[in-house]
Amino acid sequence: MTILLEEKQRAFAELREIKANLAARGWFPATSGNLSVRVGGFEPEAFTFAITSSGRDKSVQTPEDFLLVNEKGLPTEATSLRPSAETLIHSEIYRATGAGAIFHVHTIFNNLASELYWERKSIPVVGVELIKAFNIWEEDAQIEIPILPNYADIPRIAELVEGAIVPRIPGIVLHKHGIYAWGANAFEAKRHLEAFEYLFEYVYRSHLLHKGL
Ligand SMILES: CSC[C@@H](O)[C@@H](O)C(=O)COP(=O)(O)O
Numbered sequence: 001m002t003i004l005l006e007e008k009q010r011a012f013a014e015l016r017e018i019k020a021n022l023a024a025r026g027w028f029p030a031t032s033g034n035l036s037v038r039v040g041g042f043e044p045e046a047f048t049f050a051i052t053s054s055g056r057d058k059s060v061q062t063p064e065d066f067l068l069v070n071e072k073g074l075p076t077e078a079t080s081l082r083p084s085a086e087t088l089i090h091s092e093i094y095r096a097t098g099a100g101a102i103f104h105v106h107t108i109f110n111n112l113a114s115e116l117y118w119e120r121k122s123i124p125v126v127g128v129e130l131i132k133a134f135n136i137w138e139e140d141a142q143i144e145i146p147i148l149p150n151y152a153d154i155p156r157i158a159e160l161v162e163g164a165i166v167p168r169i170p171g172i173v174l175h176k177h178g179i180y181a182w183g184a185n186a187f188e189a190k191r192h193l194e195a196f197e198y199l200f201e202y203v204y205r206s207h208l209l210h211k212g213l
């Protein structure tokens with residue numbers, strides 16, 4: 001598939017903006033986190049996306065922050081940059097959902113929530129207004145945010161992604177690691193990510209409240 005220079009530049013500019021925004025909140029500690037947006041068409045099997053390069057300080061902006069990869073996570077152009085170590089998870093999410101953007105961050109609250117509900121394998125949230133950010137409009141809606149094991153071998157995680165996805169929930173948590181949130185585009189993926197992080201903080205603080213701590 002041919003990606004126009006214009007499309008590539010637009011995708012990199014979009015990633016640069018969201019990267020700076022999330023970095024300002026401290027959501028990329030110690031080089032953690034990765035971001036991607038889909039580029040070009042929305043073919044289910046063969047597609048291209050722009051993704052952050054691996055191991056870089058995501059709180060600074062450099063010309064080497066992003067590259068294009070194909071659906072297998074391999075660079076589509078000659079480059080010395082390495083795509084994110086977690087690129088295969090992005091590929092699987094794109095393949096399974098047809099999303100347009102995927103954002104991954106490590107935060108204290110997503111880690112704590114995943115620890116709290118690890119045995120249940122999902123994080124329950126009931127009746128919190130911000131659930132509506134997922135386009136779920138029922139009163140007192142109940143949702144379960146899936147948690148996957150945090151294997152060191154990324155392909156082992158990637159193969160669990162499709163089976164773990166809950167259609168109306170645009171995110172997956174890795175146990176004591178972080179969240180992957182997605183959406184039809186960068187605007188929607190950011191809204192979803194912010195909602196998840198709010199809900200994780202709510203869940204954790206609510207747990208303390210009910211324990212009288
Ligand atoms: C520095 S710990 C974080 C990494 O192990 C990984 O989980 C992560 O989110 C960032 O990896 P990266 O290869 O830079 O995309």
Ligand SMILES: [Zn+2]
Pocket residue numbers: 032033034086104106177178
């Ligand atoms: Zn990570």
